[in-house]
Every structure is written in C-alpha cells, then in structure tokens.
Amino acid sequence: MANTQLKSVATLLLLLNFCMYVIVLGIGGWAVNRAIDHGFEIGPGLELPAHFSPIHFPMGNAATGFFVTFALIAGVVGAASAISGVNHVRSWTTDSLPAAATAATIAWTLTLLAMGFACKEIELHIRNARLRTMEAFLIILSATQLIYIAAIHSVGSRR
Structure with a gap:
C-alpha cells in the first residue's frame, strides 16, 4: 500500500518537474535569444569592444549570464532525468533504480548550482x-x- 502511494507521489513529482524544467528551458532560450539579438555589436573592422563578455545579457544584472547558462544546463539535464525516471516509474523495481536515481541526482545538483546564481541575482536586484x-x-x-x-x-527499502 505504501509502495503504491510512493509510486503515485514519484509520478506526480516526475511530471511536475518535467513541466517546470521545460518552462525553465523556454525562458532561458528567450534570454539567450535576446542576448544574441541585443548584445554587443562587432564593428566593421571585426574588433571586439573593450569590455566584451560572451555571457553579457542586456537585461538583468552581473549574475544574469551565469544564471541563465547554468539554468539551461540544469533544464536540459533535468528534462532528460525525467525521461529516465519514466522508465523507472513504469517498472518500479530495484533494477531500474540506479539509472533514474543517478540522473535525478545529477539534475538536482545542477539545479542547486543554478539556484545559487538565482540567489545572487536576487541579491543584486535588477x-x-x-x-x-x-x-x-x-x-x-x-x-x-x-x-x-x-x-x-523508497523502492529499495520496500522490496
């Protein structure tokens, strides 16, 4: 009974996380597109401006470039881990656990890294x-x- 309830919780969280990672990817893609369209202009002599930064974003603050870059990486890995998690939730055995758990843990650590840059961006206000x-x-x-x-x-502790 508890094993079925945890499977339902895992399925719900899997779907929620996948949707949220896709939204993060959409917003991050918009930010990168805007940075490319409205970033530094290279002059006719093809010389870079004095203070050129490849992660300069015209909106936000000094942490925005790092935040968006790591948010995109976390979003891609998170969406991929959700796809791996679908296989585990379907079978719900200890044989499928290592792949799903490893992918989810890597996605979580990258999400924590992006969250750290998000906190820095919140601190800088703009x-x-x-x-x-x-x-x-x-x-x-x-x-x-x-x-x-x-x-x-929990699947490992219940079998």
Whole structure:
C-alpha cells in the first residue's frame, strides 16, 4: 500500500518537474535569444569592444549570464532525468533504480548550482519578470527534485 502511494507521489513529482524544467528551458532560450539579438555589436573592422563578455545579457544584472547558462544546463539535464525516471516509474523495481536515481541526482545538483546564481541575482536586484519567474521555478525545483529522489529511493527499502 505504501509502495503504491510512493509510486503515485514519484509520478506526480516526475511530471511536475518535467513541466517546470521545460518552462525553465523556454525562458532561458528567450534570454539567450535576446542576448544574441541585443548584445554587443562587432564593428566593421571585426574588433571586439573593450569590455566584451560572451555571457553579457542586456537585461538583468552581473549574475544574469551565469544564471541563465547554468539554468539551461540544469533544464536540459533535468528534462532528460525525467525521461529516465519514466522508465523507472513504469517498472518500479530495484533494477531500474540506479539509472533514474543517478540522473535525478545529477539534475538536482545542477539545479542547486543554478539556484545559487538565482540567489545572487536576487541579491543584486535588477532583473525583469521573466528572470524572476525562472528564479522561482529553480528554487521550487531544487526542493521538488530532492523530494522526487527520496520517493524513488523508497523502492529499495520496500522490496
């Protein structure tokens, strides 16, 4: 009975995390596109400006480039871990646990890294609504991904 309930919790968290990671990827993609479109212009002599930075973002603050870069990496790995998690939730055996748990743990650590940059960006204040949304999603994902990892590890303790 408890094993079935934990499987339901894991499935719900898996779907929630996948949707949130896809939203993070969408907002991060928008931010990168805007940075490319409105970043530094290279002059006719193809010389870079004096203070050129490949992770300069015209919106936000000094932490935005790092935040968006690591949020995109966490989003891709998180979405991939959710796909791996579907296989585990379908079979729900100890044989499928290592792959799902490893992918989820890597996604969680990258999400924590992106969340750290989100906290730094919050501290520096200047950012727009989309970046605030991405910050909130990453902070929520850092908790829900950890709960998902705990839920899928329950299969080993119940068998």
